[in-house]
Amino acid sequence: MKEKLALLGGNPVRRNSYSVHTTMIDSSEEEEVLAVLRSGHLSGFSARPGERFLGGPNVRRLEKDFAEYFGVDYAISFNSATSGLHSAISAAQIGPGDEVIVPPTTMSATASCVLMQNAIPVFADIEDETFGLDPDSVEAAITPYTKAILTVNLFGHPSRLEELKSIADRHNLLLIEDNAQSPGAKCDGRLAGTFGEMGVQSLNYHKTIQTGEGGVVLTNSKRTAEHLHLVRNHGEVVVGHSDQYSDIDLTNLLGWNYRLSEIQAAIGIHQLRKLDGLNELRIRLADLLSEELRDYDFLASPIVRPNCSHVYYLYPLRFFRERIGISREIFVKAMIAEGISISQGYVRPIYLEPMYQKRIAYGTRGCPFRCPWYKGMTSYETGLCPTAERLHFQEIIVTDICKYPNTKKEVEEFVYAVQKISHNLFELRKLED
Ligand SMILES: *Cc1c(COP(=O)(O)O)cnc(C)c1O
Numbered sequence: 001m002k003e004k005l006a007l008l009g010g011n012p013v014r015r016n017s018y019s020v021h022t023t024m025i026d027s028s029e030e031e032e033v034l035a036v037l038r039s040g041h042l043s044g045f046s047a048r049p050g051e052r053f054l055g056g057p058n059v060r061r062l063e064k065d066f067a068e069y070f071g072v073d074y075a076i077s078f079n080s081a082t083s084g085l086h087s088a089i090s091a092a093q094i095g096p097g098d099e100v101i102v103p104p105t106t107m108s109a110t111a112s113c114v115l116m117q118n119a120i121p122v123f124a125d126i127e128d129e130t131f132g133l134d135p136d137s138v139e140a141a142i143t144p145y146t147k148a149i150l151t152v153n154l155f156g157h158p159s160r161l162e163e164l165k166s167i168a169d170r171h172n173l174l175l176i177e178d179n180a181q182s183p184g185a186k187c188d189g190r191l192a193g194t195f196g197e198m199g200v201q202s203l204n205y206h207k208t209i210q211t212g213e214g215g216v217v218l219t220n221s222k223r224t225a226e227h228l229h230l231v232r233n234h235g236e237v238v239v240g241h242s243d244q245y246s247d248i249d250l251t252n253l254l255g256w257n258y259r260l261s262e263i264q265a266a267i268g269i270h271q272l273r274k275l276d277g278l279n280e281l282r283i284r285l286a287d288l289l290s291e292e293l294r295d296y297d298f299l300a301s302p303i304v305r306p307n308c309s310h311v312y313y314l315y316p317l318r319f320f321r322e323r324i325g326i327s328r329e330i331f332v333k334a335m336i337a338e339g340i341s342i343s344q345g346y347v348r349p350i351y352l353e354p355m356y357q358k359r360i361a362y363g364t365r366g367c368p369f370r371c372p373w374y375k376g377m378t379s380y381e382t383g384l385c386p387t388a389e390r391l392h393f394q395e396i397i398v399t400d401i402c403k404y405p406n407t408k409k410e411v412e413e414f415v416y417a418v419q420k421i422s423h424n425l426f427e428l429r430k431l432e433d
Helices: 027-039 057-070 081-091 109-116 135-141 161-170 222-232 262-295 328-337 354-358 386-395 408-423 425-432
Strands: 074-078 099-102 120-123 146-152 174-178 198-202 215-219 315-319 396-399
Touching: 027 262, 057 074, 057 215, 057 262, 074 081, 074 222, 081 109, 081 146, 081 174, 081 198, 081 215, 081 222, 099 109, 109 120, 109 146, 135 161, 146 161, 161 174, 215 222, 262 315, 262 408, 315 386, 328 396, 328 408, 328 425, 386 396, 408 425
Parallel strands: 099 120, 099 146, 146 174, 174 198
Antiparallel strands: 074 215, 198 215, 315 396
């Protein structure tokens, strides 16, 4: 039996749109938020030396809970992962003239947080297995100006953290993890986000757990934690008035307002308790999808490395055109016509964006790229990271169906749509001509 594709006028596999309630919010968050509203203290922060410099009761509770969950000494909350990343670069004492190695396949803030500190992002390539930084490419990108490696645990799988840590140690660099997409993922029993000097979590509304907007930076270093506290809350007005921070050279430490509100923190406390359950659901759905897609050799399911876990922030597939004889574009178009949530590519390698191509960030004079303190020469040419370019422009397909509140039904629809397509290849090939 052969069913007509929706793309060619047939009935779609799925007619309804997907639920927008993709995080579990229930009475626990509602009651906690009401309590904050009724208390009148919507934020507990004050940019002055003293107790309130570190925020109100919910912010502190959230931080304590995150530190406990991740098994680290300090968790510092921020109003986004982007502000957390920027603060992490500041806390790593990175500034003009310095380079930070980053992957090109990630959300833009992973690279722009380096520019925010007037330092230079240097792109190393990613690898096919984890879609994270390729250790050999990282090693080749190290220069006398390199200060840190900022790795991303992409799509829910840890990058090669052990190898990257050992490269960082060997070259006396800091390893920082952008763990926005992989809270709860593990390698060798250890949680992603805890391998580096700092690990940055996101609580924005796209992520596995959310507070609308928010972020948390994890660290085991007291000095780093203090620096993060200062950067978050106008540190420059506290320095010199408090002996709490006397052993940090802070005369030139710029702070911002990167504070989380009490309402957001109240939500985050309950969201964290749901993380493991939400991840288990993602894993269950993703495992089912991988199992069901085994018969289709033109699609490669995500790899889970030995002793690691994947928490499937997104479910990435690699598409092999030569094995099916239609383009990725037509395949994705046909899937979308069937009502399936799917897209081709992830993000264009970041160095191809105009800011890098034109080398301007601050003002019109090319800062920080042409900053006189910068003595290096990094490339943003097309072809710089061939694996990242191939994966984005030719192979990667992502779907976000493996998450709350979806069930087996959504996975089966996905597989059914793939099956429909594979029964109609003759018709689809004709569309290519
Ligand atoms: C979402 C995301 C961020 C930014 O998170 P915000 O909380 O929105 O600032 C950074 N890096 C990666 C990899 C992300 O997925």
